[in-house]
Amino acid sequence: MKLYNWQFAPNCRRVRMFVLEKKLDLPAIEEVIGSGLRLKPEYFETWPHAMVPMLETDEGQQIGEAMAICRYFEERFPEPNLMGRTAVEKGTIEMWERRAYDECLIGTAEVFRNSHPDFVDRGLPGTTAKVPQIPALIERGKGRVARYYQKIEAQLAEQEWVAGSRFSVADITTLCAMDFAIAVGMPIPPECPSTARWHDQVNARPTAKLSV
Missing domain, CATH: 3.40.30.10 (Glutaredoxin)
Known part of the structure; x- marks a missing residue:
């Protein structure tokens, strides 16, 4: 493999x-x-x-x-379970995992691909065709990530983990997306203490360190 x-x-x-x-x-x-x-x-x-x-x-x-x-x-390898057991849990995990991907990760990718000098004419992944950078997408991506921080803060103020009472793949995608945003210059805002608490908690997991 x-x-x-x-x-x-x-x-x-x-x-x-x-x-x-x-x-x-x-x-x-x-x-x-x-x-x-x-x-x-x-x-x-x-x-x-x-x-x-x-x-x-x-x-x-x-x-x-x-x-x-x-x-x-x-x-x-079904255990430990990371994608949910019941229909509601599976749906909730997938919902929050997708939000992290669509809003935080893709928003950051818009900033990164449209600003990094190595990505001139590489505005989209998955193709060898030349796709020009679009500067306007930088600000759009920043706005997308900022709105996501507000959304995830409200969620994490109510519970320990992103999609419920236990760690799941939603936390994995959220961490990887958020660390990408931080690396690109969009840190967790100071008005998001629950998100900062969660970020420290997940980053303390051995797998977070080993996966970098």
């Missing part, structure tokens, strides 16, 4: 942390980022979708997208 990986990418970290929370050894990891923060040309031959992470199973099957890979591991 092999995980095609970019160590900095939050989507790759989501998978690494999920696997570690399952108390499994990480798969063999192949770094596919070369100079200029570009995917190595040989990776395109392996995976034409041109995105990371991608898991290659022992049987040679290829699974892309972070949550699809996490679902694979959840089905193969």
Whole structure:
């Protein structure tokens, strides 16, 4: 089994942390980022979708997208459960996991891709076609992340974990998305003490440190 990986990418970290929370050894990891923060040309031959992470199973099957890979591991290794047991719990976890991805991670990606000098003409992932940066998306992304911080603060003021009374994949995606935002210059606002409390709590988990 092999995980095609970019160590900095939050989507790759989501998978690494999920696997570690399952108390499994990480798969063999192949770094596919070369100079200029570009995917190595040989990776395109392996995976034409041109995105990371991608898991290659022992049987040679290829699974892309972070949550699809996490679902694979959840089905193969159901304990400890990270995606919910009851219908309500599963739905709630998926709802908050998706909000972290759509609002915080993608909002940060808008800022990063449209401002980083290595991503000129690489405004969108998953294609080798030239896609120009759009400066207006930087401010839109910042606004998206700011609104997400307000939303998650209200949620975490009411409960210990993102999606309920226990740790789940929603916490993993939220941490990886939030740490990405922090790295890109959008720290947790001072008016979000519950979020800061939660962030310290999750970052204290061994898997948070090991997945960086």
